[in-house]
Amino acid sequence: MSALPASSPPAARFGSGRAVRRVEDPVLVQGQGRFADDVSLPGQTWLAFLRSDRAHARIVGIDTAAAQALPGVVKVFTGADLKAAGVQPIELPPAFKRPDGQVASAPPKQPLAVDVVRFVGEPVAAVVAESREAARAAVAAIMVDYEELPVVASLAAALAPGAPEVWPEAPGNVLAEARYGDAAATEAAFGKAAHRVSLELDNQRLAPSPMEPRSVLAYMENDRLTMRLSSQMPTGVRDGLAAGLPGRTEETVRVLVGDVGGGFGMKTGIYPEDLVVGWAALVTGRPVKWQAERLEEFTSAAHGRDAVSHAELALDAAGRVLALRVRTWANVGACPAAVSVVIPLLIGPWVITSIYDVPLVSLQLSAVLTHQMATGAYRGAGRPESIYLIERLMDAAAREMGVDPAELRRRNMVRPEQMPYTNALAQVYDSGRFEKILDRGLVLADWAGFEARRAEARARGRLRGRGIATFLEWTGGLALDEDVRVDVTAEGFIELSSATMAMGQGIATSYVQLAHDVFGVPLERIRVLQGDTDRANGFGSAGSRSLFTGGSAVQVASVRCVDESKKLAGEALEASPSDIEYREGRFSVAGTDLGIGLFELAARQPGARIVVSGTAKAGGPSWPNGCHVCEVEVDAATGAVEVVAYASVNDIGRVISPVIVRGQVEGGAVQGIGQALSERVSYDAGSGQLLSASFMDYALPRVDGFRAFKTEFDESVPCLTNVLGAKGVGELGTIGATPAVVNAVVDALAANGLGREAERVQMPLTAEAVWRALRREFPSVLPLRPA
Amino acid sequence: MPTLSLRLNGRPVNAEVETSTLLVDLLRQQLGLTGTHIGCDTGQCGCCTVLVDGLAVKSCCQLALQAAGREVTTVEGLAVDGRLHPVQDAFVECHGLQCGYCTPGMVMSTVALLEHNPRPNEAEIVDALEGNLCRCTGYVNIVAAVQKAARTMAGAA
Numbered sequence: 001m002s003a004l005p006a007s008s009p010p011a012a013r014f015g016s017g018r019a020v021r022r023v024e025d026p027v028l029v030q031g032q033g034r035f036a037d038d039v040s041l042p043g044q045t046w047l048a049f050l051r052s053d054r055a056h057a058r059i060v061g062i063d064t065a066a067a068q069a070l071p072g073v074v075k076v077f078t079g080a081d082l083k084a085a086g087v088q089p090i091e092l093p094p095a096f097k098r099p100d101g102q103v104a105s106a107p108p109k110q111p112l113a114v115d116v117v118r119f120v121g122e123p124v125a126a127v128v129a130e131s132r133e134a135a136r137a138a139v140a141a142i143m144v145d146y147e148e149l150p151v152v153a154s155l156a157a158a159l160a161p162g163a164p165e166v167w168p169e170a171p172g173n174v175l176a177e178a179r180y181g182d183a184a185a186t187e188a189a190f191g192k193a194a195h196r197v198s199l200e201l202d203n204q205r206l207a208p209s210p211m212e213p214r215s216v217l218a219y220m221e222n223d224r225l226t227m228r229l230s231s232q233m234p235t236g237v238r239d240g241l242a243a244g245l246p247g248r249t250e251e252t253v254r255v256l257v258g259d260v261g262g263g264f265g266m267k268t269g270i271y272p273e274d275l276v277v278g279w280a281a282l283v284t285g286r287p288v289k290w291q292a293e294r295l296e297e298f299t300s301a302a303h304g305r306d307a308v309s310h311a312e313l314a315l316d317a318a319g320r321v322l323a324l325r326v327r328t329w330a331n332v333g334a335c336p337a338a339v340s341v342v343i344p345l346l347i348g349p350w351v352i353t354s355i356y357d358v359p360l361v362s363l364q365l366s367a368v369l370t371h372q373m374a375t376g377a378y379r380g381a382g383r384p385e386s387i388y389l390i391e392r393l394m395d396a397a398a399r400e401m402g403v404d405p406a407e408l409r410r411r412n413m414v415r416p417e418q419m420p421y422t423n424a425l426a427q428v429y430d431s432g433r434f435e436k437i438l439d440r441g442l443v444l445a446d447w448a449g450f451e452a453r454r455a456e457a458r459a460r461g462r463l464r465g466r467g468i469a470t471f472l473e474w475t476g477g478l479a480l481d482e483d484v485r486v487d488v489t490a491e492g493f494i495e496l497s498s499a500t501m502a503m504g505q506g507i508a509t510s511y512v513q514l515a516h517d518v519f520g521v522p523l524e525r526i527r528v529l530q531g532d533t534d535r536a537n538g539f540g541s542a543g544s545r546s547l548f549t550g551g552s553a554v555q556v557a558s559v560r561c562v563d564e565s566k567k568l569a570g571e572a573l574e575a576s577p578s579d580i581e582y583r584e585g586r587f588s589v590a591g592t593d594l595g596i597g598l599f600e601l602a603a604r605q606p607g608a609r610i611v612v613s614g615t616a617k618a619g620g621p622s623w624p625n626g627c628h629v630c631e632v633e634v635d636a637a638t639g640a641v642e643v644v645a646y647a648s649v650n651d652i653g654r655v656i657s658p659v660i661v662r663g664q665v666e667g668g669a670v671q672g673i674g675q676a677l678s679e680r681v682s683y684d685a686g687s688g689q690l691l692s693a694s695f696m697d698y699a700l701p702r703v704d705g706f707r708a709f710k711t712e713f714d715e716s717v718p719c720l721t722n723v724l725g726a727k728g729v730g731e732l733g734t735i736g737a738t739p740a741v742v743n744a745v746v747d748a749l750a751a752n753g754l755g756r757e758a759e760r761v762q763m764p765l766t767a768e769a770v771w772r773a774l775r776r777e778f779p780s781v782l783p784l785r786p787a
Numbered sequence: 788m789p790t791l792s793l794r795l796n797g798r799p800v801n802a803e804v805e806t807s808t809l810l811v812d813l814l815r816q817q818l819g820l821t822g823t824h825i826g827c828d829t830g831q832c833g834c835c836t837v838l839v840d841g842l843a844v845k846s847c848c849q850l851a852l853q854a855a856g857r858e859v860t861t862v863e864g865l866a867v868d869g870r871l872h873p874v875q876d877a878f879v880e881c882h883g884l885q886c887g888y889c890t891p892g893m894v895m896s897t898v899a900l901l902e903h904n905p906r907p908n909e910a911e912i913v914d915a916l917e918g919n920l921c922r923c924t925g926y927v928n929i930v931a932a933v934q935k936a937a938r939t940m941a942g943a944a
Contacts, residue, residue, distance in 0.1 A: 021879050021880065022879070022882065024887065025878070025879040025884060025887070026871070026879065028884055028887030028890055029862075029871065029875040029876075029878050029879055029884065029887070029890055029891075029894060030822065030862060030863065030865070030866055030871070030875060031820070031821070031822015031823065031861065031862035031863050031891045032822065032863075033822075033887050033888075035821075035824065035888065037815075037821075037825070038815075038821035040816070133805075133807070209922055210886070210888070210922055211824075211826045211832060211834055211886070211888040211889045211920060211921065211922050211923075212824070212826070212886070212888040213825070213826065213827075259886070259887065259888075260886065261824070261886045261887070261888030262885075262886040262888060262922050262923055264922070291825070293828050294826070294827040294828055294829060294831075294832075295829075503886055504884075504885035504886025504887065504888075504923045505885065506885065659882045660882070662882075663882050663885060663923075663924060663927075663928060666924075666925050666927050667885060667923050667924045667925040667927070668925075669925065670924075670925030670926070670927075671922070671925075694827070694829055694831060695827055695829070695831035695832055695920065696829075696831055700920055700922065701925070701926075702917060702920065702926075703912075703913050703916040703917060703919070703921075703926040703929065703930065704913050704917060705925075705926070707925065707926055707927045707930060709925075709927060
């Protein structure tokens, strides 16, 4: 790897490690951003979807005549029309196995339903019209004749003996299963254990809910289909469109993404709606726009989490973990994508032993079909589920043994001298000093002073509790290499082209800071170009990968650009490149006053620019980790929970943009608090109707929630597998906050006479749930007794 | 179609609208002012907040015709000669935005608050922003930005 050029300013005010104003912000605060819905075209038509209002029904007939006859209607089409035209459904790749060893198969995601609808909100028909109002009026005029079919709208219903099957090729509604570890050795370890604890845990279904709904504008441009939409992965969407639309190839589809109004994993893949809008533009030859209503986002944009587990921990008399045994059922909905299965059956397990040296595991994980929307990635994607599980178990074990929960964790942590450490799932941690992070977290949270605060709260009639989560997570999104192209232009700009996507995480600012380290030119001279598949292609932004992969590539490409430009400068100045020095936008011949500016040099090149690409490949995923400590107070009369203190120490390796990473951790923690206390996607168990279909029913955290975070970063343990030494940060706060908050509530209840019974509470810990818990009423969550 | 006249960001505007046209659609579609965002279309998220006669209004819940004869201010109307409004500047300075989608609504609610209450305490800030959702920031730096803007504007007054 190249070192930074010696000429780079050692203490640049705006480079990496410095707090700067984000380059994204001046435009965004003035309303001058360009979000997907902000672009309209002359002659644009509007598309609206008719969606299923049944969870499971056969489509007997669709009568579109009345709709077609309404004024302003351009075209009405159904699933049968698209199928006849050769538009392909999105199939589950054959990468998973059923319990009987057969290749897993699930209902394909049809662009518009064919013959059968399988969840409320599934698109059934579409109307293209001259105005949005005309399109909506025509949707209301379409008549669908449904024959109701039996519904399995919960895990329990799907797994009940003799349950109706969502898909004939998934017997018993079990789509796929994965087993890890050594079941016999684990059983033996449990047999000889001094302490055993078990928990039933519901990691409830969530709606990612970026504030920007989906919006798609499709139009033809010289026979090429251009799609402007909101996505974290433009290349993946382009490839999906090329695969699904008849006659289209990756060369004849272009995807453009402007500002992305939040993603959180929900905008990582192609949606059936994208295919429909694209096809509508192909057949009408006119620009077509679809704006998702928030209701459509709740019913038909990917949900997250939704796994129920029976989790057990065996420990010896000294409190050392002997074995972990887990049985999980993940509700992946009716028409899952690959990611629906990858998250609970592959990625989640990788971190299930977290930062603890757990010698034995036995995991049995099932992906179960139900008549609900498919699950997908949501901030953390598998790691929150696993970390919640192990951190709840750690607290249960500490309570069982009468040991301080921080002390029990300390006894089990992987030690620095064990690095690189291979965990029970064969994942290799490159670095981490977990006990150091714990020690600092305990100081920051004033761990020792808690009992006094508990007593003071009790005097006020409030039940105070404290929870801790010490944990790590895996980042990288299964894609560790990234390219960046650097263009130095005669107009005086350095352009960085990348296939990663900005979505609020400030990646453009971080890239500009990294390029500034190398080039030393003012920040406003450096631009980041993203969101155009004609310019750059790659995996995109997900799994907290962009900085340590794309940022590394920015550094590598920038250094290469300076090196290559030295040769050009040598030619221009008639000197040997080895005598050329570079500093802050200017090349000079050592020991002389001869020189040329970087941009002037660019002006002299063919095409009036210098173009250099660079690739960086990380040697492995990064393993950010942290210690999060939360204190809550419970109002015993109402059950209302208030977060009253939150301290966290985070190891994200080298920090490039201090203000940004703090915002990521604290904003992420509020999302984690949302899962712990208020958010839940709720379907009616009988009919499969979606009950949480607006922001009145789906309770996002609001401004009146907790904000007084104490947040620190420990930069002493750089990541060893990328040139920056950075670890992913985007999901850390979300992963840590949920268990820290729930452990605190359980602690408050346990200390108020419930003891270990308090561990039976389930998220979200609404006032009602906690009020019931105080009366020893607990929900039952396991769909089956584990064998 | 009825015609309406209003003052928009200090300038007179005439437009023909349907009786059912929402204020947000007049702004975004007919007048091309896309800084006012639609986050939920049901009056719950506050992304579409604008000022009507100085009061914060969710423009997805008001008919365009209701703004006839009134003074409407959108996020595009705050900066003067390219210089950010103190509230906009405070959001940048305090990292009060991440994706920026809720930001115009947050900024407009803040401008309305500070116009009527130049020195709000924290509880008053929380009360004023209760109708604005943000999924990115956790509101930490949004409240800090409002406090900073209040200090700046008090100093300038």
